[in-house]
Amino acid sequence: MGARKNRFARRRFGANLLSLNRKLTDMDHDLTTPEPALARPPTVWEIFGGFLGLGLISFGGALPLARRALVEQRRWLSAEKFTDLLGLCQFLPGGSVINLSVAVGMRFRGVPGALAGLLGLIAGPSLIVIGLGVLYEHTQNDPHVRHLFAGLAAAAAGLLISMAVKILLPLRHKPVAALIAALGFIAIAIMRLPLLPTMLVLTPFSIYIASRKAR
Amino acid sequence: MNDTLISLAVIFSQLSLLAFGGGNTILPEMQRQVVDVHHWMPASEFSALFALAQAAPGPNLMVVTLVGWHVAGWAGMLVTSVAKFGPSSLVTVLAMHAWERCKDRPWRRYAQLGLVPVTAGVVAASAALIAEASNPTAIAWAITAFTAVMAIKTRIHPLWLLAAGSLIGLTGIGQL
Secondary structure (H helix, E strand, O other), rough: HHHHHHHHHHHHHHHHHHHHHHHHHHHHHHHHHOOOOOOOOOHHHHHHHHHHHHHOOOOOOOOOHHHHHHHHHHHOOOOHHHHHHHHHHHOOOOHHHHHHHHHHHHHHHHHHHHHHHHHHHHHHEEEEEHHHHHHHHOOOOHHHHHHHHHHHHHHHHHHHHHHHHHHHHHHHHOOHHHHHHEEEEHHHHHHHOOOOHHHHHHHHHHHHHHHHHHH | HHHHHHHHHHHHHEEEHOOOHHHHHHHHHHHHHHHHHHHOOOOOHHHHHHHHHOOOOOOOOOOOHHHHHHHHHHHHHHHHHHHHHHHHHHHHHHHHHHHHOOOOOHHHHHHHHHHHHHHHHHHHHHHHHHHHOOOHHHHHHHHHHHHHHHHHHHOOOOOHHHHHHHHHHHHHOOOO
């Protein structure tokens, strides 16, 4: 009895993995507990301040923190609205959190709000990153600093590889999707083709396949 | 100088509109433009800037700001930032209403699903190119492999992994 249940659970897990992409949105919804009422709409300055804080504390990816700040702490958005806006922001070109700062600002205060969200998010990190750049240029001839940066660069490359693996793993049971990913890899990394023609060829093909499969 | 600023504006506004699936997809194209086409810096320097930006807080692609500053100072930083963040933000503003209206149209989901494999392939290419450019020595490859495995297998914070890599680097073991 226990074994049968286990097998059933495993089969369901496999099925879930296959449709993970489609289900992410629903899952996100299911996981949220009943939420407290929303706060009043933020002013332009509150939007700027909110995203300034988010930009300064988000090391290694701002997305989980963005959700906590916007939905749980500041209560500007319901969990459902957050997921919907995020879907749009991930779909459009540009970093998803950057687009999110624009979308949230736009939603509450129009274009001034959108500007406030975007500037708030990138102001702090821009200054910090340039401070690091100045430090690097002044010290890069010191052998210790050079060694340290070599280690830092190697670790940063490792993080990027881990992200690529996490995006690629769900494709391993989808031969056509995996083939499209492989073609993209070969075009960019091996043939060193420009991004625009590569995307113009692969994306419509990939969307066509997705629509055929869903039917 | 002015030509440089114009080139920066053209390159990064184009990249801004191509960055489907987040910033990492445009890393190879940025590297190609900055290193191979315009010769503003060698590939190793580009990787060093990328690493610096990863160590800083904030959204994913602060290397953009840093590249602009490195190539043309504060003016370069300003031009690059506006070019990189402006066009995609404008698209977001314009798309919000349309997105709301098309909530239940099937194409919305097909487009989302269809972009996933393309993004995956391009991000993998990013990782390969950056790893190749950052790793002249065996010890650097070892740090990269260690960091990648730890980031996949554990929930350890990325900042600790960057710190660990820097410390191993600082010892100078296996480096020239």
